[in-house]
Amino acid sequence: MSSSSQTPSFFADVPPQVYEITWQTGHVETVIAHQVTHDALKVRVAAIGEGAFASNSEGARIKFHAEVDGLWTLQLSAFEADIRTIRNVTRGEQAPGGAR
Numbered sequence: 001m002s003s004s005s006q007t008p009s010f011f012a013d014v015p016p017q018v019y020e021i022t023w024q025t026g027h028v029e030t031v032i033a034h035q036v037t038h039d040a041l042k043v044r045v046a047a048i049g050e051g052a053f054a055s056n057s058e059g060a061r062i063k064f065h066a067e068v069d070g071l072w073t074l075q076l077s078a079f080e081a082d083i084r085t086i087r088n089v090t091r092g093e094q095a096p097g098g099a100r
Contacts, residue, residue: 033064
């Protein structure tokens with residue numbers, strides 16, 4: 001097995017998670033993945049007043065990976081700027097900090 005897409009993942013025993021993605025256009029999509037990664041190339045952080053901060057990642061992609069039929073597979077790759085929100089909805093609506 002020479003390519004990384006054919007290499008068995010070490011996430012095999014981790015159950016997949018269900019993510020709800022809301023795009024900047026308002027479209028809502030569901031993705032099932034074992035892992036989500038972020039590869040910011042450049043991040044700028046600025047204070048915008050009243051203790052709030054904003055960040056801007058140029059060229060950053062968010063990638064959703066899953067093991068499908070024994071193969072590590074890229075499920076979705078999108079520019080961070082195109083995504084409004086990502087929520088883990090595996091167990092329904094979840095409160096911050098794991099409280100229910």
